[in-house]
Structures are given as C-alpha cells and as structure tokens.
Amino acid sequence: MREGAATVLIVDDSPENLAVLNELLQADYRVRAATSGKKALRVVKTTPTPDLILLDVMMPEMDGYEVFEKLRADAVTADIPVIFVTAMDSTEAEIHGLDVGAVDYIAKPIVPSILRARVNTQLELKQARDWLRNQNAYLESELKRRLHENLIVQDVSIHALAHLAEIRDPETGNHLRRTQGYVRALSVHLQGHPRFAPLLTPHNIDLLVKSAPLHDIGKVGIPDHILLKPGKLTPEEWEIMKTHAKLGSDAIELAERDAERPVEFLILAKEIARHHHERWDGRGYPDGLAGDEIPISARLMALADVFDALISVRVYKPAMSHAEARDIIREGRGSHFDPDVADAFLATYDEFCEVANRFGENGL
Template identity: 80%
Template sequence: MTNGELPTILVVDDSPENLTVLSELLQPDYRVRAATSGEKALRVVASPPRPDIILLDVMMPGMDGYEVFSRLRADERTSDIPVIFVTAMDSTEAEIHGLDVGAVDYIAKPIVPSILRARVHTQLELKQARDWLKDQNTYLERELLRRMKENLVVQDVSIHALAHLAEIRDPETGNHLRRTQGYVRALAQRLRDHPRFAHFLTAHTIDLLVKSAPLHDIGKVGIPDHILLKPGKLTADEWEIMKTHAKLGSDAIEYAERDVDRPLEFLVLAKDIAHYHHERWDGTGYPDGLAGDDIPISARLMALADVFDALISPRVYKPPMAFHEARDIILAGRASHFDPDITDAFASTYDIFCEVARRYSENDEASSD
C-alpha cells in the first residue's frame, strides 16, 4: 500500500453470497479482491495489487483455510501478510487453534459488521506500524553499512598516510608498502589451514594483517636522517639507534590506541608487527630477543616479507638482488631467521612473491630472475 491508495483486502470464501456481503461491508473504505477457493486465493495473492490483509474462510472444499494459510507462510513473498480466519466454527477450541497456527485474529460467523470493520482496521494499523518499523530498520541497516564503509575507507587512508611518513623519510623504499602487503597476504592465505596457524589466520584476521602491514616501519620517523639515509655501513652506535625504530613504532601505535574507547584489532596487530618484525626464530633478533612461537605470528609473517623485499630492492649502499638469489637466502634462513613453516609457505608461494614484486616495482627497481 502506498500513500493515497486504499488498503487492499483479499476475501476468500467458497460462498458467493458471503463474498458479496463481506465486499459490501468493506468496499467503502478498502479495495476488495475476492476468491472462491484456496487455489484461486493463492493465484490472486501472486498478482498485483498485493493484499494488505486476508480474510480467510476455514471450511472450504478442496484446499481448506489452514492449508492455504500454511502455503502463504511458506512463501517468503506472502509470509508477512496478516490473515484473519473467518468461519462458522465458533468454538473456543477452533479459535485457539486458528490463533496458534499464526492467524492475527479469528472472527466467527454470522458476521457482525461493526466488529468486522473494527478488527480489520486494527490489524491494518498494526501492519502499517510493522511495515514502518521494518522500513526504518532497513534504512538504519543500510545507513550503518554505509558509515562502516566510510570509516573503513578513512581508516585505510589514515594508515597509508601514516605509513607514508616513514616512506618519505626513506624515499628509496617506493612501493615497499604495497609489496609487503601482497607478500603477507600470500603467506597468510597459504597457511590459513595449517594446524599451527588456522586458529589465528581467519579470513577476518588476514584482512586486518594486510591492512596493518604498512605500519611496520612507522618508527623510522624517529631515526635521524644522518643514520636513516647514510649511504654506507652504519657504525655499531648508529646501528643501535637504527634498531630503536621497532619500539618507536609500537610506542607510537600504542599512544594512538589511548585515544579510542576500546582496542582496535588492526592497531593491536600493527603494534605487534612494528615491534617484533625484526625478531628472529633463533632468538638473535631485536628489540627483545624473542624466539620461536613467542614471536607473534603477525610479526613472523612480516619478518620474511620485509627481508625478501629488502633483498630485491636497491639501496644507496647496494644494488637490487635477483629474485632467485633472494629466495635462496630466505630458504637458507629456515629455522634460524624465519619460522620453518612460514619459510615452507614462502617456497610454495615464491611465484606469487615474484608477481607482486613485478606488479609494484619502482621502474626497474626489482630485478627478475
């Protein structure tokens, strides 16, 4: 029913006389459609205009009112149309049964016009209220989804803006952020069914990992230019300062977390990645010297992705390495630098790594095999 239109009522009764009486009682205020059998009623319901309410006789030859009602409820297109049973069976048991199966009301014959009109009016008002609430809920759900999408876009833009701060400080990294995202996704998807990782690498977590990956080197904004951009080898003291970027990054993300009411999953992962992606499987990494499974899975994935990209990328102090040479170094670090199962996943996704590296190469930055 649209604004300005009369509500439509379908009257179903095998008696033409009853149909005439009911139609005359209702037609001044409603558009009335009629059907003389259950089969015809189902055909009428399927054609426009759709009824806003159905007055359904119970005792009919062939398909009785209960069966018609059951079929209406089984069809999602008609399941929400309110039905009032109209019948000569005026026993309490019959009325209870009619209401139990799901009818909104039960009117006994002979019809009392004022009662019929009052009950129809009441049920139409209730339906109108339900439809309004349904429309409001639909609108709110769509609005919520729209705003969630907007928030995700803002979140992604903010992440890349923050990560780009570190990238600007180190201009040679180029598309490093996009490449490492691609590597992390490839490793995570390969390991999602692995017994050691399946509990962690859900589809949702993988998306968050990829979202968080660009923040792994955010701490480099705190490293002095004369160290970060030095063209030669760092001194021991300079190297100790360079290593602080891991904790500087996690501290910055932790500081950002204080501005939100509850922990954000992607920031939790980003903090772990930033802090621990230079740890090594054998415990010789930094900043905390963690080993084995004590290193967060997210950081173990990033560790391999980051090293591979560093090897194939040019730096002021070195040329880019060929993909196959970088692969051999990664595989040689199995169970020393890298988690052995993650290393095996790299071996099986090596072609994907190469594809990602070529797709996001900086001119001729990445050296192919």
C-alpha cells in the same frame, strides 16, 4: 474507497458471503475476492498485493488451514496477515486458528462493526510493522554506509602514517604495497595450518594486511643523518637505527591509549612494528625473542620485509634476483625464519614474484 486505501483479499467459496464482506469493506478498502483456495493463491501473487487476507476456513478441495500453510511457506506471501473467518464457533477452533499463526479469528455470522474494527486494527498493525521494517532497513543500510566510510578513513589514515616513514626513506618506493601482498600470500597459505589457524581467520588476515604498512612507522623517529646516510651505517649508527622498532610500537601504543575502546588492527600493528626484526633463533631485536615467543604477525612480516629488502636497490647494495632472494630465505629456515613460514614462502614463491613485478619501482 479512500485514495491510497489498503487492499483486502476476501476468500470464501460462497458468493453470498463474498458479497456481504465486499459490501461491508468496499467503502474504506480496495477489495479483491477469490472463491476458492487455489484461486486465492493465484490472486495473492498479482498486483496490488493484499495488505490483509480474510480467509474462510471451511472450503472444498483446499480448506483455509491448507491455504494458510501455503501462504506462509512462500517468502512473497509469508508476511501478509490473515484473519480466519468461519462458522465454526468454538473456542477450540479459535485457538487452533491462532496457534497456526493467524492474526485474528472472526466467527460467522458477521457482526459488521466487529469486522470493520478488527480489519482496521490489523491493517494499522501491519502499517506499523512495515514502517518499522523500512526504518530498520534504512538504519541497517545507513550503518553499513557509515562503517564503510569509517573503514575508508581508517585505511587512508594508515597509509598516510605509513607514508610518513616512506617519505623520509625515499628508497622504499612501493615497499608497502609489496609487503602487504607478501603478507596476504603467506597468511592465506597458512590459514589451514594447525599452528596458525586460530589466528589466521579471514577477518584477522584482513586486519593483518591492513596493519602491515605500519611496520616501519618508527623510522620517523630516526635522525636524517642516519636514515638517509648514503652508505653503510657504523655500529653506533646501526644501534640507533634498530630503535625504530620500539619507537614504532610505542607510538602505536600511545594511539591505543587515546582510543575509547580497543582497535583490533592496532594490536597487530603494534606487534608487527616491534617484532618484525626478531629472528627465530633469538638473535634479532629489539627484545631477542625466539621461536613461538615471536607473534605470528611479526614472523610473517619478518619474511616479507627481508624478501623485499633483498630484491630492492639500496645505496649500499644492488638488487638481488628473485631466485637469489629465495635461496637466502631457504637458507634462513629455522634460524632467521619460522620453518613453517619459510616453507609457506617457498610454496607461494611464484605469487611473491607476481606481487614484486606488479608493484615494482616503476609500477603504480
């Protein structure tokens, strides 16, 4: 037997036939033997696992077809190739054996050269299949690894861009993390709602949460004397401040144009950046959209952003309590906010408070 030789299991109720087969194969392969179907099913589960099975068809108690059926029904043995060996020398028997899934069919009496050639062929085929399976598993693993790395790079890039706006507006603190948490809470609550279910799939919720930190990216285009002004803005300054919504969506649209193919999260990010200051009654900006004209992603972000602004300290106002912010949002139901989104907020109010506390200005 050669070093590293394949293992062949021969199954036959005749000791004489087993001896003949063993004599023909032992020089090239590791040969194991079983004198019945039941014994074969036990042997096949022990080490070394057979690379090929030569299975007699006509055996008492459990014939070869029944043994084969049990081998295929077990995930551990289902992929082991089987060659039927039988004295039934008929075309019908051979066709039946191949139809049930055997890789080959050899008729007795055994012709040594034919036996060796067919065994060798099937073992080479199995080796090729195993190699392809291993290669496919490796490629699949490598693909998952690279996709994971790409997602990490994507997430880091998103936060790096978002922090550009945050760095220029130091009052925002953990605003990005909090608004992500609020958006997720609203999305999960609304994903079974008939108005929102088509968009709020688990995949889209992840994209929405990933996109949320880019809602104020346009603030990088606002002059410092306005963005960092230690007090309320004049009407003229406020008009300039409001342009951050369009500036943000325009910047994301330029990024989309540079991409070789559509990037899902950028579509939502652009919607959020442009429309998170729209109001349900149409009195928002920059486009004065109303009702369902406002993208769902922006409706969710609008409420999340307002709640966080209300409970946060600004140079022109103190922080409100969570309860005060809740009451203001309740009052804005149907005017500032989509009524169903406002209802979702009220239903998840405790979760909003938990997110706000976890990522408070003194938090991580």
